[in-house]
Amino acid sequence: MKIKSAEIVISAVKMEQYPEDEKPEIAFAGRSNVGKSSLINLLVNRKKLARTSSSPGKTQTINFYDINDQFRIVDLPGYGYAKVSKSSKEAWGKMMDMYLNNRKNLLDVIQLVDIRHAPTQQDRHMYSWIKHFGFNGIVIATKLDKINRGQREKHLNIIRKELQMTSEDILLPVSVETREGKEEIWELVNEIFKVNEFDFEEALIK
Numbered sequence: 001m002k003i004k005s006a007e008i009v010i011s012a013v014k015m016e017q018y019p020e021d022e023k024p025e026i027a028f029a030g031r032s033n034v035g036k037s038s039l040i041n042l043l044v045n046r047k048k049l050a051r052t053s054s055s056p057g058k059t060q061t062i063n064f065y066d067i068n069d070q071f072r073i074v075d076l077p078g079y080g081y082a083k084v085s086k087s088s089k090e091a092w093g094k095m096m097d098m099y100l101n102n103r104k105n106l107l108d109v110i111q112l113v114d115i116r117h118a119p120t121q122q123d124r125h126m127y128s129w130i131k132h133f134g135f136n137g138i139v140i141a142t143k144l145d146k147i148n149r150g151q152r153e154k155h156l157n158i159i160r161k162e163l164q165m166t167s168e169d170i171l172l173p174v175s176v177e178t179r180e181g182k183e184e185i186w187e188l189v190n191e192i193f194k195v196n197e198f199d200f201e202e203a204l205i206k
Helices: 035-042 086-102 121-132 147-162 182-196
Strands: 004-013 025-030 062-069 073-075 105-115 140-142 171-173
Touching: 025 035, 025 121, 035 073, 035 182, 086 105, 086 121, 105 121, 105 182, 121 147, 140 147, 147 171, 171 182
Parallel strands: 025 073, 025 105, 105 140, 140 171
Antiparallel strands: 004 062, 062 073
């Protein structure tokens, strides 16, 4: 059964703005320009649900997207853009900490990194943060189509090493352009729901 509906609920900056129901949430985190919005649009078969910004670092809200009126995908604000002011970075940190530390609906946080480049210091901090809050440490390596097939394993090994991922930690290469990895992402999400006793498998694209 395909995704029937996908719509934005709210762009929040404060905890009191979060949706008040108990729908489970899967959040996506990553640097500015890593392709979070494009990936979310791919997953739900919508071209413009999550808006891509021409100005890196511009989006500084937590965006909640309601999927099939059953669960939510949450787009966390991009990090690591040099031109963002110090005060904006501090506000971002507080916003992220509030959401990750207090959101009972949140089942897992999936981090996105660009497969073409070694993870940055901010990427490493984000991964440590995610693990600190008790999440699985799932990483999606975006822009797979931008490198040669023969270079994939090399780039994936660099990511694992820089983030200090264990052999059990999941690292999934994905391309929005070719759609490679899309089904595997939904399989991961399905498994997260099952582990947390939410069975939405029939509602998700396989």
